[in-house]
Amino acid sequence: MIPYQAPLAEMRFVMTELAGLAQVAELPGFEDATPDTAAAILEEAAKFATGILDPLNRVGDREGTRLAADGTVTTPSGFKDAYRQFCELGWNGLAKNPHFGGQGMPLLVAAAVDEMWNAANMAFELAPMLTGGAIEAIERNGSDALKLAYLPKMVSGEWTGTMNLTEPQAGSDLAAVRTRAEPQGDGSYRLYGNKIFITYGEHDLTSNIVHLVLARTPGAPAGTKGISLFVVPKFVVNPDGSPGARNDVRCVSLEHKLGIHASPTAVLAFGDAGGAVGHLVGEENRGLEYMFVMMNQARFGVGMQGVAIADRAWQLARSYARERIQGKPAGAAKDAPTPGIVNHPDVRRMLMTMRALAEATRALGYVTAAALDRASHHPDPDARRSDLAFAELMIPIVKGWSTEVAQKVAYLGVQVHGGMGFIEETGAAQFARDARITTIYEGTTGIQANDLVGRKIVRDEGRTLAVALGKARDAQKALAQSRDGTLAAIGSRLGAGIDALDDCRRYVTENYRRDPRGVLAGSVPLLELAGIVFGGAQLARAALVATSRLAAGDTDAAFMRAKIVTARHFADHVLTKAAGLREVIVAGAASVLALPDDEV
């Protein structure tokens, strides 16, 4: 099991050449995010990821978390200390508002750093990730008093945060939430209800936990328009800001999961002993609206978990394949020493596919991060609008496609290891298990696909998708104009993919209102098609940059050559699925829907 090595050169390439880091650094508020500062940040983050987080990954997987009879939860050995160091070094506040103690870095830089945390120790990263969601909820919608009481300590990491949405009967369907919040007359509320699947709902890392809870107030309208958002701290906050009395929120149990064992997933009971003290965030009945705004970053974050696991699984598999010797590969010289299995064509194919998928999902993710940065910070409102539209179109793809890809890559990682992949000791299995949740939480792949089709494509008659396809066509045209055979071949596959996706754009806009079930039967295949086309377009752009850098005599020839080969591999092994996916999308609904529920 090799230690994690952050792919710094690759990350820098994607950030500067594809995502436009230099332009992000020109946005008001992001002046500090210059390429050399970003490089320094990435360098130091890499040291922490490898030195402190990575060694704890297996420890966390094997020890898991424990709930004691008194309701306290113990995290695995070393996690508490690692978290303390993480906060003391300032990493929790990397992309947070400087007004509350953060460093104000753009999401583009945070995306690369978060990728490192996730690749080194995904279970650990969930703590700051959930805190980030809670911070955003309070910062965007809370009163000044609420912000002052909670944000500084949450930004520093002194307190963590959780998102309490899900209940046994309310998962994908949040409108079914039943937790109640009763006003006390003094501005506060008391909450009663049960929440499940609460990541880091209880732990021993910090002196307080800030739960963000969705609940209904008395007389609230039924359904989605009657849910409010509350802050319910584990310890009620004293006027001087210190944690005070223990609040009425209790960890009832921890889930025994397939993966991310070191992340305590709690069932929380609110109000079993008189009611949990809570404070309203923003206005009553706007809770789900507030949640939807936050979903962009939350879904993006999970997509990047997929990127991270894919890269880590690939690094491990590649290392194993170079060392492991099993049989002379076809075509190998009889008298020379037998090379590692990396030399067998099929193993090589698997590794190249892992690499191409990791690089494509990373590129799409970082480009989307930069779009979100421009959407929030660009001085021109029209630019902000179009960047937000692009980002919101890409987010279900980044989440839904990158995480599904991660399953494939982690699966291949086990496969490359052979029998040793099935043995926990090599570590490949843990990545496959840890990755499994990413296609589920923060909105399942089906939810992402329905969001892509039913909201992002249909609502503006496919206009934003058409614009994005236009940009992909620019890359394709540049490739088609190249005299280089490899680039032309990549361009040809990309062109076919763009055509297929464009056909589907028309199919969706023409048919959704008339036949939503038929269209949605193909929504996940459409999500995959969008992923391979837009991911492929980014790799195509990378190949163009690499080609011109080689022509200009760039000294890192090996890196640039590999970029071109990887783009070619993606074109020939992934983009080739486009035509098939189109058929599934436009012609596959009949078999899906023909049988009644009880005959399926």
Next chain:
Amino acid sequence: MKVMVACKRVVDFNVKVRIKPDGTGVDTANVKMSMNPFDEIAVEEAVRLKEKGVAGEIVAVSCGPAACHETLRTALALGADRAILVQTDAELQPLAVAKLLRVLVDREHPQLVIAGKQAIDDDSNQVGQMLAALLGWPQATYASKVEIAGGRARVTREIDGGTETIDCGLPAVVTADLRLNEPRYATLPNIMKAKKKPLEAVTPGALGVDVAPRLSWINVAEPPRRKGGVRVATVHELVAKLSDEAKVIEQART
């Protein structure tokens, strides 16, 4: 008390180095470079002295190509106050580096110069000693513990037989060994602040130093590949192989 720390930009310890085809040296094009780990320990020691109130200003120095400013930024992020880059693309050998540092010492007047005991690329283990000799200062090399008090340094050194503790006056040159400390991780706020700390670039010419190499490399080659083991039939054969092939014993010729 001003402290000067010398840091070298070297091939990262994780990199599997390759020899250039012409055998003139190691191929460093596009390999990951980092601050020499022993120099990280030196920087950490300087920062700890500052935190104890013993050191006032810490000046980090590096000699080499422009990219060495990244190494200096790391030193600044760890806690150095100022940095000086002696910028040159020429090959720098230890004597040249010692001469450059000597000129800077004469300019800056530190009471203590700390450097790593050796760089992990060439393992020369010479700069500290040569610098001390050029300056006429005491040297305390392979330090595993440093105590400064009353204008003197008490240094525990790692030596072949164990450790020895010496006492010397300041100013002095100290070189850091592995056990001196465990370097800290840079904090994010300090990484950001490092950009704003002064980093001055000078050339060897401006310092009046001739850095032309005095030694030339004849050949660089990888260590010979491990050969397979051999069974021997007799003790005589074993002794002969140990003497003639492995050359680890001298056989008495009778």
